[in-house]
Amino acid sequence: MEEKRKPDKRRIIVTILIVIFAGVFVFAGIKLITIMSGYNTATKEYSSVAEKVFEPETDAKGEVIKDSFVWNYQNLVAINPDAVGYLRQKGELKNRVDYPVVQGSDNSYYLKHLINGEYNDSGTLFVDYRIEEGMNAQNCIIYGHNMNNEAMFGCLSDYANETFFKSHPSFDVYIGEDHYLYNVFAFGNVSTSGFAYTYDFTNYDFLEFVRQALEMNTYNTGYTIDDFDYDSKIITLSTCLDEFESSKRYAVFLVRDRKLNN
Numbered sequence: 001m002e003e004k005r006k007p008d009k010r011r012i013i014v015t016i017l018i019v020i021f022a023g024v025f026v027f028a029g030i031k032l033i034t035i036m037s038g039y040n041t042a043t044k045e046y047s048s049v050a051e052k053v054f055e056p057e058t059d060a061k062g063e064v065i066k067d068s069f070v071w072n073y074q075n076l077v078a079i080n081p082d083a084v085g086y087l088r089q090k091g092e093l094k095n096r097v098d099y100p101v102v103q104g105s106d107n108s109y110y111l112k113h114l115i116n117g118e119y120n121d122s123g124t125l126f127v128d129y130r131i132e133e134g135m136n137a138q139n140c141i142i143y144g145h146n147m148n149n150e151a152m153f154g155c156l157s158d159y160a161n162e163t164f165f166k167s168h169p170s171f172d173v174y175i176g177e178d179h180y181l182y183n184v185f186a187f188g189n190v191s192t193s194g195f196a197y198t199y200d201f202t203n204y205d206f207l208e209f210v211r212q213a214l215e216m217n218t219y220n221t222g223y224t225i226d227d228f229d230y231d232s233k234i235i236t237l238s239t240c241l242d243e244f245e246s247s248k249r250y251a252v253f254l255v256r257d258r259k260l261n262n
Helices: 009-053 073-079 156-160 162-167 206-215
Strands: 054-058 064-071 083-089 098-102 125-127 139-143 170-175 178-191 234-240 248-260
Touching (some): 009 073
Parallel strands (some): 098 125, 139 234
Antiparallel strands (some): 054 064, 170 178
């Protein structure tokens, strides 16, 4: 009678490990595909929005003027009634901030929804719902994700580099029907419970808020406290640092320079 062979323990262990690694590899592949699909969906949606709200400008003969556009706020509101404006960062087109801004009834919905209401991890840039004056507040706080593909507010931390600042020193900011130029004047890591998130200055001095923002700078942005007064309009752009820094954010502060023609 032929003797029964004992199972090779090493072969069994190797087989189990191969199965586990294969499962991890497949899971990671599916996860990556899902993430990339989400990125692509968000990119297409926001490109579509930009095409609808920035209409090519034409001259007296009806011919399109190259690189000249007319802002159409009503087209944006037609996409989503929560829409309050638009941010368009100056500088190179690749990975720049170029998105609509909404203000909802809380600070959670637009973390995971595109402007058209579709669920997506990219979310939508949104104003803190508690700010009654919206984008015209003394300090309008706008939140956005720090995406791995540098979409949304993924490029904000690049302001730590002076070369990046010199290439992207300002933003076209559209608030309702109006068009303004805002300049970057400060940047840096901030606490989620710190001065950067002050929106009610009843019991907090506004110029002290500005002074604290300026003190964070690691290079000269061209601004001093003397360039501000109590009528200055600030926009604070806020994004996450990473998942292990839940109490910290990266903030870029903008100040209104002047109103422009649409």
